[in-house]
Amino acid sequence: AQKITQTQPGMFVQEKEAVTLDCTYDTSDPSYGLFWYKQPSSGEMIFLIYQGSYDQQNATEGRYSLNFQKARKSANLVISASQLGDSAMYFCAMRGRNSGNTPLVFGKGTRLSVIA
Amino acid sequence: DVKVTQSSRYLVKRTGEKVFLECVQDMDHENMFWYRQDPGLGLRLIYFSYDVKMKEKGDIPEGYSVSREKKERFSLILESASTNQTSMYLCASRTGGESNQPQHFGDGTRLSIL
Numbered sequence: 548a549q550k551i552t553q554t555q556p557g558m559f560v561q562e563k564e565a566v567t568l569d570c571t572y573d574t575s576d577p578s579y580g581l582f583w584y585k586q587p588s589s590g591e592m593i594f595l596i597y598q599g600s601y602d603q604q605n606a607t608e609g610r611y612s613l614n615f616q617k618a619r620k621s622a623n624l625v626i627s628a629s630q631l632g633d634s635a636m637y638f639c640a641m642r643g644r645n646s647g648n649t650p651l652v653f654g655k656g657t658r659l660s661v662i663a
Numbered sequence: 664d665v666k667v668t669q670s671s672r673y674l675v676k677r678t679g680e681k682v683f684l685e686c687v688q689d690m691d692h693e694n695m696f697w698y699r700q701d702p703g704l705g706l707r708l709i710y711f712s713y714d715v716k717m718k719e720k721g722d723i724p725e726g727y728s729v730s731r732e733k734k735e736r737f738s739l740i741l742e743s744a745s746t747n748q749t750s751m752y753l754c755a756s757r758t759g760g761e762s763n764q765p766q767h768f769g770d771g772t773r774l775s776i777l
Contacts, residue, residue: 553705580763584765590770590773591769592755594766597763599762599763638705650696653706
């Protein structure tokens, strides 16, 4: 079974600073995928970034990057140059066996607050 | 863009009622999912379906059932609603086969059982 652990219930960051949101995972599958989602107060889940277990490089999407350390089983999200609109819940999720039919397993989330 | 539509943003029902939550996706996705979200617990999988008329239990299926008669529609049913089913319900869909594709979510239904 897969498990995602997000140890930071809440984080604060100053506007324009970078912030790292932690995510560790546990799986026995040799092939898996890791995802990050953002959930603003309005409730919709917005997909941010994906990292495959066999990807050689860390994923990046605009201001989002993933610090993937396979040996440590961690997949931390880095947000550079934080903006007020980044205030939201952030969820780390994984799919084991990296199969299209397998549901995502989610962590409990981290609430990020960006301060002006 | 993928569109996942949940029938209601807010819903109030009474204990003992049979409640239907509807979800429709417009991208011909094979896979559909129902999660519930509670503060401090994250998203927990209730049921999912990988094809028409197919369903699989998730982590917390008790008190729920699902129906998938057409590919685009996945319904969650609370057979006899109870107050502990007050929650945010999120539907998602995803294409099959391609491993790096994310799940696409609807806007959620905030369900209150009184």
